[in-house]
Amino acid sequence: MSKLLEVKNLTVNFNTAEGIVRAVRGVDFEVDKNQVLGIVGESGCGKSVTARAVLNVLASNSEIMNGEVIYHKNNEKIDLLKLDKDGKEIRKIRGKEISMIFQEPMTSFSPVHTVGNQIMEAILLHTGLDKKEARQRAISILEEVGIPEAQSRIDDYPYQLSGGMRQRAMIAMALSCEPSLLLADEPTTALDVTIQAQILDLMRDMKEEFGMSIIIITHDIGVIAEIADQVAVMYLGRVVEEASVDDIFYDPKHPYTRALLKSIPKITKKDQKEKLLSIEGTVPDAYNIPSGCTFHNRCEEYMAGRCDKIQPELIEISPSHKVACLLYEKEGD
Amino acid sequence: MVPTILVLSIVVFVIIQLPPGDWLTSYVAGMRAAGDEVSPERIDILRERYGFDQPMHVKYFKWITGIFRGDFGFSFSWNKPVGELIWSRMGLTLLVSISTLIFTWIVSFAIGLYSATHQYSIGDYLATFIGFIGLATPNFMLALILMYLSFEFFGYSISGLFSYEYANAPWSIAKLIDLLKHLWIPIIVSGTAGTAGLIRILRANLLDELGKPYVVTAKTKGVSNLKILFKYPVRIALIPFISTVGWTFASLISGSVITAIVLNLPTAGPMLLQALKTQDMYLAGSFIFFLSILTVIGTLVSDILLAIVDPRIRYK
Numbered sequence: 001m002s003k004l005l006e007v008k009n010l011t012v013n014f015n016t017a018e019g020i021v022r023a024v025r026g027v028d029f030e031v032d033k034n035q036v037l038g039i040v041g042e043s044g045c046g047k048s049v050t051a052r053a054v055l056n057v058l059a060s061n062s063e064i065m066n067g068e069v070i071y072h073k074n075n076e077k078i079d080l081l082k083l084d085k086d087g088k089e090i091r092k093i094r095g096k097e098i099s100m101i102f103q104e105p106m107t108s109f110s111p112v113h114t115v116g117n118q119i120m121e122a123i124l125l126h127t128g129l130d131k132k133e134a135r136q137r138a139i140s141i142l143e144e145v146g147i148p149e150a151q152s153r154i155d156d157y158p159y160q161l162s163g164g165m166r167q168r169a170m171i172a173m174a175l176s177c178e179p180s181l182l183l184a185d186e187p188t189t190a191l192d193v194t195i196q197a198q199i200l201d202l203m204r205d206m207k208e209e210f211g212m213s214i215i216i217i218t219h220d221i222g223v224i225a226e227i228a229d230q231v232a233v234m235y236l237g238r239v240v241e242e243a244s245v246d247d248i249f250y251d252p253k254h255p256y257t258r259a260l261l262k263s264i265p266k267i268t269k270k271d272q273k274e275k276l277l278s279i280e281g282t283v284p285d286a287y288n289i290p291s292g293c294t295f296h297n298r299c300e301e302y303m304a305g306r307c308d309k310i311q312p313e314l315i316e317i318s319p320s321h322k323v324a325c326l327l328y329e330k331e332g333d
Numbered sequence: 334m335v336p337t338i339l340v341l342s343i344v345v346f347v348i349i350q351l352p353p354g355d356w357l358t359s360y361v362a363g364m365r366a367a368g369d370e371v372s373p374e375r376i377d378i379l380r381e382r383y384g385f386d387q388p389m390h391v392k393y394f395k396w397i398t399g400i401f402r403g404d405f406g407f408s409f410s411w412n413k414p415v416g417e418l419i420w421s422r423m424g425l426t427l428l429v430s431i432s433t434l435i436f437t438w439i440v441s442f443a444i445g446l447y448s449a450t451h452q453y454s455i456g457d458y459l460a461t462f463i464g465f466i467g468l469a470t471p472n473f474m475l476a477l478i479l480m481y482l483s484f485e486f487f488g489y490s491i492s493g494l495f496s497y498e499y500a501n502a503p504w505s506i507a508k509l510i511d512l513l514k515h516l517w518i519p520i521i522v523s524g525t526a527g528t529a530g531l532i533r534i535l536r537a538n539l540l541d542e543l544g545k546p547y548v549v550t551a552k553t554k555g556v557s558n559l560k561i562l563f564k565y566p567v568r569i570a571l572i573p574f575i576s577t578v579g580w581t582f583a584s585l586i587s588g589s590v591i592t593a594i595v596l597n598l599p600t601a602g603p604m605l606l607q608a609l610k611t612q613d614m615y616l617a618g619s620f621i622f623f624l625s626i627l628t629v630i631g632t633l634v635s636d637i638l639l640a641i642v643d644p645r646i647r648y649k
């Protein structure tokens with residue numbers, strides 16, 4: 001399989017009145033063409049920041065300290081972080097090559113413009129279509145994502161649609177220019193369980209139909225089981241384990257991944273909406289990152305004198321299974 | 334809207350009737366004091382016309398129907414029909430108020446936009462500083478300062494809306510130019526506080542909107558920052574801006590009385606104040622009635638604008 005996106009050593013800080021927040025601290029992952037990568041982790045571990053950093057649309061108090069985001073466009077490799085973040089080149093990639101959907105479809109749409117207006121905006125921007133054709137295209141994509149009476153719905157305002165319909169419209173907007181990669185930041189978290197399943201089905205269908213890749217971000221490991229091919233587990237701004245979905249569920253290596261899996265009793269049961277809150281201890285805050293392995297204060301296999309001193313690197317322990325844990329690093333390194 | 338105005342007219346009428354005595358008595362007394370005798374026939378005609386010996390509702394009825402016929406009553410202190418007195422005053426008041434409103438909007442829009450998009454820059458701090466000074470300076474003080482500066486450095490007096498030679502002249506290009514020369518002072522004086530206030534509102538709204546998720550969504554679609562700014566946050570930030578039109582307008586008219594007196598402007602405010610002091614009830618009543626109507630119209634206009642800008646209002 002050929003690579004579509006590589007993120008290497010991504011490091012993002014935020015400057016706040018209380019000090020510097022080290023939200024993302026050297027994240028690595030890859031996505032292949034036509035693959036679904038799931039990024040899972042507790043609230044605040046830096047998933048959203050990672051996703052927004054890919055398109056370089058972070059908040060204005062952010063600073064990308066380090067890292068590369070390499071996008072493979074045909075045979076060309078483009079480091080998205082090297083492009084001017086307000087410039088033309090990156091704007092040609094946003095929405096056209098890589099698009100994004102968000103957790104809250106209500107606030108992610110402008111309340112004072114019609115859904116159609118907002119979908120057509122991307123189409124008019126990235127294709128040569130005129131207004132009439134763009135409208136046709138918007139209608140057909142709305143139909144494709146399962147919005148009934150798309151002909152008239154297109155002129156609705158976001159608040160006139162139900163939550164599920166809004167998220168479908170959001171997906172339609174993201175897919176309107178047939179991107180190669182869809183970044184989905186908790187697309188089902190705000191929806192109720194039956195709608196969640198429908199939206200995940202829709203995303204899977206769309207992936208097949210458009211032959212695109214998806215990065216889906218969630219704190220719900222049930223969602224990962226549903227849709228992901230490859231999984232990256234994040235903890236406090238770092239990826240601690242990356243493996244195929246089967247390896248994650250049947251052969252998890254990192255103590256954190258194991259704890260995550262234990263925290264939900266029935267992972268095979270579909271549509272399970274369980275938050276990962278029942279791991280011992282609390283998440284340290286991003287202002288005071290613990291030394292060594294950041295998970296050491298909650299870890300069941302904590303090795304005193306090592307885990308609190310040495311920061312483990314993400315290493316490959318078997319083909320396409322990487323883990324960052326001293327249990328798997330040779331002693332004396 | 335029509336019922337609102339009718340209710341307003343009743344309230345206005347009751348208010349101007351409240352002080353004891355009636356103006357006919359004071360009128361006659363005034364004339365006598367000046368050594369003039371008013372003939373009994375004339376008193377009878379006036380009494381009949383305004384229904385002075387009749388109950389309140391008859392008087393009201395005579396007053397309001399008179400207004401619809403264009404007869405606003407009689408001003409005893411000016412000894413003229415009210416209709417002859419108020420039109421030029423109302424016209425100039427409207428002119429000053431509307432120009433002030435436009436000035437307020439343009440300046441506060443430009444500065445507010447700049448402040449919000451350059452948060453914590455030197456320009457932003459400067460705008461904030463000047464804004465607070467503008468809010469804190471009383472209008473009449475600003476008027477006095479400007480008058481002094483203008484007289485001291487440019488050598489001409491800027492009080493009033495016209496120079497002496499044009500004040501009673503018929504309209505002409507020269508008179509218009511003269512008017513414009515004077516107009517900027519009352520605009521600045523009565524517009525500064527409002528401008529400063531609106532800058533703060535717009536800045537806060539815009540900063541709020543700029544952080545909203547839909548702005549990020551638009552960015553991820555590849556829309557340029559400038560286009561995003563004007564298509565989304567500015568439009569939404571304007572909503573509270575527009576809803577201020579109604580009351581800004583009213584307060585511009587009523588709030589500018591002191592300014593108008595200090596600047597000696599031939600607008601409604603000073604004449605209204607005078608009329609209230611001398612119990613010149615028909616003059617005062619007509620002014621208050623017109624100002625109320627203008628406020629109602631201002632509110633209506635702002636409602637219509639709001640419905641255009643914000644579809645959520647339209648569909649409710």
Ligand SMILES: Nc1ncnc2c1ncn2[C@@H]1O[C@H](COP(=O)(O)OP(=O)(O)OP(=O)(O)O)[C@@H](O)[C@H]1O
Pocket residue numbers: 014015016021023041042043044045046047048049050059061219286
């Ligand atoms: N604009 C910002 N300013 C300061 N800190 C920020 C900012 N944005 C994010 N952070 C911090 O960065 C860290 C990671 O945030 P992020 O939104 O990526 O978490 P997340 O994994 O997406 O969590 P959730 O599941 O709640 O969405 C958090 O500690 C958060 O407080």
Ligand SMILES: [Mg+2]
Pocket residue numbers: 047048049185186
């Ligand atoms: Mg998030």
